Amino acid sequence: MSFVHLHSHTHYSLLDGAAKIEDMVLRAAELKMPGLAITDHGNLFGSVEFYKTCKKHNVKPIIGMEAYMAPAERGLRQKIEGEKDSYHLVILAKNATGFRNLIKLSSTAFLEGMYYKPRIDFEVLEKYSEGLIVTSACMSGQIAHKLRTDRKSEAIAHAEKYIELFGDDFYFEIQDHGIPDEQAVYPKVYDLAREMGVKVVATNDTHYLNHGDHRAHDVLICLQTGKDRDDPNRMKYGTEHLYMKSPDEMFSIFKDKSHVLENSMEIFEKIDLELDFDQRLLPKFPIPESEGVKSENEYLRKLTEEGARRHYPDMGKEVVERMNFELDVIE
Missing domain, CATH: 3.20.20.140 (Metal-dependent hydrolases)
Incomplete structure (x- = not known):
């Protein structure tokens, strides 16, 4: 005789479920x-x-x-x-x-x-x-x-x-x-x-x-x-x-x-549920054609440089090195 429990509360039914x-x-x-x-x-x-x-x-x-x-x-x-x-x-x-x-x-x-x-x-x-x-x-x-x-x-x-x-x-x-x-x-x-x-x-x-x-x-x-x-x-x-x-x-x-x-x-x-925890699920961001770049990394660099110039108009060496370091880590 086969049977499966389809109504089960764990301890995640907070202060109600009492089973780990x-x-x-x-x-x-x-x-x-x-x-x-x-x-x-x-x-x-x-x-x-x-x-x-x-x-x-x-x-x-x-x-x-x-x-x-x-x-x-x-x-x-x-x-x-x-x-x-x-x-x-x-x-x-x-x-x-x-x-x-x-x-x-x-x-x-x-x-x-x-x-x-x-x-x-x-x-x-x-x-x-x-x-x-x-x-x-x-x-x-x-x-x-x-x-x-x-x-x-x-x-x-x-x-x-x-x-x-x-x-x-x-x-x-x-x-x-x-x-x-x-x-x-x-x-x-x-x-x-x-x-x-x-x-x-x-x-x-x-x-x-x-x-x-x-x-x-x-x-x-x-x-x-x-x-x-x-x-x-x-x-x-x-x-x-x-x-x-x-x-x-x-x-x-x-x-x-x-x-x-x-x-x-x-x-x-x-029930046919398989979950893959090794798969990386990252969002995709469409790149506007008007930006004239070919990859997401290029687009990110372009946006970052534009933002850096707004915050640091003189774009000193220290700012550029820090920006490049962080972009390299992301890439």
């Missing part, structure tokens, strides 16, 4: 999983470290993030009645183009969408959609949230947009951590999936490595929210099952719907 990348990858290898995804909250901080670590241990790296979707335009920084400040959406890079688009989305979220969390919206997701696989995420995703609050028509509207944009690369996501709200809403997700012809994939919302680590993770949440652990009103996950489960454990949980676990392997097979 090396430990997570080693555990995936120990469980004989062929691949593993990184989906930290709203960022790609750990993506390169994760990629290299996976390659070192012969585990296929799946680079992604659990993005924060704004309920309206990403630049709108105010509460909207009946909406959360942001919703979750899992986005995975299928290939190098997808990875570049993930970078664009993450950067845009921090630069343009920050409102408590770094957020994107559908407009920018549509712009940078190529090479991406998307799942509807956890209970905090738009579709699950709308179904849970009896707003099925809105859930359908959101799903239709993702289906139109991503086609077969969009999946409904379900999880089972023994949380009552999950038991209430996920039958509705199954029903909607049948109605709309969307495949369902099962994940585990991994935030720590082993069963029993939930106590340490709970303390981490207290640090994040600035609450005492004995505060009855503080944020709690309400489960001890956010650990990296084995394939056997996952098939035991979803024994009557094993196809939702097999769909994790379908996504795994779609």
Whole structure:
């Protein structure tokens, strides 16, 4: 029975993820999983470290993030009645183009969408959609949230947009951590999936490595929210099952719907991402024909000499030697 975790938080999910990348990858290898995804909250901080670590241990790296979707335009920084400040959406890079688009989305979220969390919206997701696989995420995703609050028509509207944009690369996501709200809403997700012809994939919302680590993770949440652990009103996950489960454990949980676990392997097979860290990526600057030079080095020297004359009209020997020294280093 094969299964890969497609919803995994590392310590780069700041003050929420309680598992180090090396430990997570080693555990995936120990469980004989062929691949593993990184989906930290709203960022790609750990993506390169994760990629290299996976390659070192012969585990296929799946680079992604659990993005924060704004309920309206990403630049709108105010509460909207009946909406959360942001919703979750899992986005995975299928290939190098997808990875570049993930970078664009993450950067845009921090630069343009920050409102408590770094957020994107559908407009920018549509712009940078190529090479991406998307799942509807956890209970905090738009579709699950709308179904849970009896707003099925809105859930359908959101799903239709993702289906139109991503086609077969969009999946409904379900999880089972023994949380009552999950038991209430996920039958509705199954029903909607049948109605709309969307495949369902099962994940585990991994935030720590082993069963029993939930106590340490709970303390981490207290640090994040600035609450005492004995505060009855503080944020709690309400489960001890956010650990990296084995394939056997996952098939035991979803024994009557094993196809939702097999769909994790379908996504795994779609991933074809290779990153070359030895390649030098330098920008190219077009040279105006009117400048009368043939190379970038000649153009740089011409611009430097012009600038030096503006700052040092007499162009003394010391200035010329320093200029030539620095240009020689660059060349």
